[in-house]
Amino acid sequence: MTDKLLITQEDGIATLTLNMPDLRNPITDTDVVEEICAAMDWLNSDQSIRCAILTGAGKAFSSGGNLKHMRDKEGIFNGDAIAVRNSYRAGIQRVAKAVWSVEVPMIAAVNGPAYGAGCDLTLFCDIRIASETAVFAENFVNVGIVSGDGGSWILPRQVGLSRAAEMAFTADPIDAETALAWGLVSQITPPEGLMDAAMNMAKRIARNPPRQLRLTKRLMREGTNSTLDQVLELSAAYQGAAHQTQDHAEAVSALLERREGKFNGT
DSSP: TTTTTEEEETTEEEEEEOOOOGOOBBSSSSHHHHHHHHHHHHHHHTTOOOEEEESTTTTTOOBSSHHHHHHHGGGGGGSHHHHHHHHHHHHHHHHHHHHOSSSSEEEEEEEEEEETTTHHHTSSSSSSEEETTTEEEETTTGTTOOOSSSSHHHHHHOHHHHHHHHHHHHHHEHHHHHHTTTSSSSSEEEEGGGHHHHHHHHHHHHTTOHHHHHHHHHHHHHHTOOHHHHHHHHHHHHHHHHHHHHHHHHHHHHHTTTTTOOOOOO
């Protein structure tokens, strides 16, 4: 990993920090895309990880696209229409798919402005906790482009079609209080308390059986595009497997004995 994405791990909780604060943490650069996708692969493969937190260094969560690269036609913005299309497919669209598909619960700790692809990045996470200084903007039309990273798919699912249209058509930012009222975030904290709040949430999640957490998330993801019958069939299969685990037996015993369960993923 490069220092553009910092990763720490403690007690089954991974913290990923976008670390280009001088540029407000853009996520369209090729090396950043590779780092994020590699980190998602690692989260999926490391069964000791039970929850992850994604945040940004400095005053911003993420500006989304690298505006200087847009201006100078560099990176994924270089070339004709077909070249740019292919660059989006090989770049920022991979980030959207990787974050959406990561198996462990993901908390976005939104420490400041989240614009464009940065806003969408928070939406592909499972839970969003916002600092009072957080601002969210689906501002692609403001820079003369459209959402190329799946924002038109995820935003209406998070805030409803009318509010998604308002954000996308006006490009106006919404503050943390509005984001809370619209259901875009779960809670707001003072800036100094953001990471503590995210870690507390992560610990509440990580205390549960790890395999069952991943299966639960997978069922919720399947539910976004499947029929009820399809989800019921899949959940029955998952349930059959879950009932055979040692963690299930431990969870039942712990509840009956009124103690905390101790889970090891088996």
